[in-house]
Amino acid sequence: MTLLTILLLACITFGTRYLFLEGRLPVRLGPNLKHLLSFSGPAVLTAIAAPIIFVHQQQLDIALDNPYLWGALAAVVAAYKTGSVYWTIGLGLLIFVLAGF
Numbered sequence: 001m002t003l004l005t006i007l008l009l010a011c012i013t014f015g016t017r018y019l020f021l022e023g024r025l026p027v028r029l030g031p032n033l034k035h036l037l038s039f040s041g042p043a044v045l046t047a048i049a050a051p052i053i054f055v056h057q058q059q060l061d062i063a064l065d066n067p068y069l070w071g072a073l074a075a076v077v078a079a080y081k082t083g084s085v086y087w088t089i090g091l092g093l094l095i096f097v098l099a100g101f
Contacts, residue, residue, distance in 0.1 A: 053069055
């Protein structure tokens with residue numbers, strides 16, 4: 001059953017990618033749908049990062065001694081101020097390591 005599910009999901013993923021990436025097919029997205037899809041990247045990133053930052057040992061962790069929280073806050077500030085991926089990763093990682101001591 002698991003193998004069947006994986007194969008079906010692979011077919012669906014390939015099919016949707018092929019429809020929109022193959023230039024010879026007449027499938028085009030409208031401007032409203034393109035605008036709606038522009039929110040999918042930040043939504044997926046938030047869905048992945050929020051549990052890593054705020055949940056530890058099956059408990060909500062918003063304490064001031066949470067190094068994940070400080071690292072994430074530093075990364076957000078660095079991204080806002082510099083716009084550089086390298087500075088964002090570097091500063092976030094540095095603050096995370098320093099807050100963990």
